[in-house]
Structures are given as structure tokens and as C-alpha cells.
């Protein structure tokens with residue numbers, strides 16, 4: 001490997017969570033390839049204006065701006081939280097690697113475990129999936145919609161505005177805030193968002209040599225698992241904000257996939273599982289989603305049109 005090569009430019013958002021996970025990827029890549037990797041912080045419109053973020057439809061805006069920098073050649077590749085990626089393919093962009101996934105679970109942050117929170121406790125989350133599953137576990141809770149980065153959300157517990165908040169364990173690890181965790185939900189209690197805890201490295205489709213280099217940090221088991229999960233989401237035609245949980249992992253050389261949709265009040269749930277070989281991850285996800293639709297998943301998610309596919 002030549003050492004006089006210019007460093008690879010890694011495009012990342014500038015938040016602590018983003019730069020931490022991007023640095024981990026940079027270090028792993030350097031170790032595997034011998035190449036230098038330099039972080040290029042990108043300020044997106046979504047970071048600049050909260051109003052614009054809401055208007056432009058949530059976290060997808062961060063992703064598309066990083067992708068623009070990849071397409072223009074300003075950076076060589078981008079690192080995203082995989083769960084923030086829209087399910088549809090992006091023109092000219094290749095998913096070059098999904099590194100080994102971190103803990104996919106959700107965590108309750110606050111002074112007490114869920115069972116020990118007082119009746120009617122105020123729990124903050126902006127995710128319809130978490131709202132629905134929280135209410136399924138504890139119908140008495142007052143779920144409060146919140147926005148902002150993980151630190152801002154944790155601050156609402158410290159200040160007493162909220163009794164607890166729910167956040168992804170992986171993100172809390174990356175920002176060094178595990179001390180805030182009161183309870184990590186088992187996936188039986190709360191099914192994570194498709195792709196939660198895993199990262200995505202994206203580069204231009206016309207750079208196969210680069211994709212090959214990035215592929216040195218790919219983890220095949222993670223890739224199969226998140227493909228199965230995201231296929232469920234794609235078939236259910238539910239965006240990142242829909243109340244869809246999906247989690248897949250390999251056990252004894254089989255990929256086990258579980259997915260659910262929960263009504264917004266938490267009273268009704270469709271939850272199914274399937275297993276198969278990792279090479280059939282996409283079919284596994286598609287078949288499971290179609291079985292869920294057959295059981296009325298679209299009604300549970302609210303009235304939405306499902307395109308046949």
C-alpha cells in the first residue's frame with residue numbers, strides 16, 4: 001500500500017455522536033488499509049435550522065447533504081447512522097460497508113427503571129415506535145414528544161422537566177453518557193428501529209476501488225441483519241418515523257428476524273418472527289412484511305397507502 005497517497009476524506013456531521021463514530025471508523029480503516037483518513041465536518045441545513053429540519057422532513061436531510069458532498073467529490077465517503085438512511089437507494093451512491101454493529105437496544109435514562117417510575121410519569125421521546133412500545137409496557141405513562149440531540153434530551157431529565165427519556169444505547173455509548181442509563185430494554189420489551197446501532201459507509205458508485213477499501217471494515221453478519229430489517233421497513237412503506245421495530249441477528253448460523261408494528265396507543269400489536277440463511281436476508285424481510293400486511297399492519301400504522309411491490 002503506498003504511503004504517499006492523500007488521506008481519504010471522511011464526511012461526517014459535526015455532533016459529538018457523529019464525530020465519535022466517524023473517528024472509530026477512520027481508525028479501523030487506517031488499521032486495515034494503512035491509509036490515512038481525515039474527518040471533514042459538514043454543517044448541514046438541518047444542523048443550522050431546527051425549523052428547516054422539521055420542514056424538510058426529519059433526519060433524512062442530514063443524510064442527503066452528506067451524500068451531496070460525496071457526489072461532488074468534496075469528500076471521498078460519508079459515515080451515517082444506518083437507521084437514519086431512507087430505505088430507497090440513492091442515485092450514484094453505494095453502501096460500501098456496514099461495520100460490526102454496536103448494541104442495538106433502546107435504553108431508559110433517568111433515576112429509576114421503568115417498573116419503578118411513578119404512575120403517570122413523564123417520559124420523553126420523539127419516536128412513534130418508542131411511544132407505542134412504551135405505552136404497551138406502561139399505559140399510564142405520559143409520553144412527551146421531544147427533539148434535539150441526546151445531550152439536550154438527557155438535560156430535560158436532569159432539570160426535572162421529565163422523569164426519563166428513551167435513547168439508543170449505542171448512541172449513549174458513543175457520547176460517553178452510559179451513566180445516565182437506568183435500564184436497557186430487552187428486544188422482547190422494545191424492538192429497536194431497523195438498523196439501530198449500526199453504521200453505514202457510503203461512497204460514489206463509480207469508485208469501485210474505493211468501495212473495496214471501505215469494504216475492509218464491512219461485517220457480513222451485520223450487513224445481512226440490517227438488510228432484513230430495512231426490507232421490512234421498505235415493504236411496510238414506513239419512513240424513519242413510523243412505529244416499526246425490526247431486529248435480526250445470527251444464532252447458530254441462521255438469521256433470526258423479528259418485526260412489529262404497534263398502534264400509537266400501545267394497545268394493539270402485530271409481531272412476527274422468521275429465520276433463514278443470511279444470503280436470503282432480503283427475502284426474509286420481504287416475506288415477513290407481507291405476512292404483517294396480511295394481518296392488518298397497514299391499519300395498525302394508521303391509514304396509509306401501500307404500493308404493491
Ligand SMILES: NCc1[nH]cc(CCC(=O)O)c1CC(=O)O
Pocket residue numbers: 059081082083084150166167168169170171195196197198199
Ligand atoms: N435519529 C437519531 C439517531 N440516529 C442514530 C442514533 C443512535 C445511534 C444508532 O442507533 O446507531 C440516534 C439517537 C437515538 O435514537 O437515540
